[in-house]
Amino acid sequence: MELVSESYKITRTFPDFEKFGLSNQMNRCAVSIPSNIAEGSSKSTDKHFNKYLENSLGSAFEWETHLTIAFNEGYLSEEKIKELEEKIKQIQKMISGFQSGLKF
Template sequence: MHNFKKLKIWKESMELVSESYKITRTFPDFEKYGLVGQMNRCAVSIPSNIAEGSSKSSDKYFKNYLETSLGSAFEWETQLIIAHNENYITSEIFEQLEQSIKQLQKMISSFQTSLGK
């Protein structure tokens, strides 16, 4: 078993959760139950699946949870693009967060691969 609190992918994804909540607070009120909820659920799903997977008895099972976490990261990136396209966030914020999510995706993928060795 892995201590999820010590994993860099978990720490980075927790930072993303904070960023997601921060930016979605500025979205229009009519998005409260739409894009806001969706983005925040996706963001929360990333570290949650890392944590849950870390409790599994084998790396094989942990990898499945990392795959789900990675899927949520790609879903969140798509929602970030939508938020930018709808002018809910500036290009500067978009570029910063897009870089962060792409880096996190690479980190999760690399960690997943390392478990298979």
């Protein structure tokens, strides 16, 4: 959830023409990460839950790609991208670790 707030915060600083482009994509990915985990937690088997964790992990990697694009376009400082890359990589590791603990 912290990443969602961070994503909305940084995309507000992007140029106006990115409102329906990169900003929208980044925020949708960020929201998708915890949303898929929440939805998957209601599933009756670990196999089904894992599918939602895979979707969440995919969104995390997609968000990381958008982050790189934002940096390459000059929307983020080097300091900010390093901070956010560390956060997203930690989330990716946590999701992968969670998947490893499932029994299916």
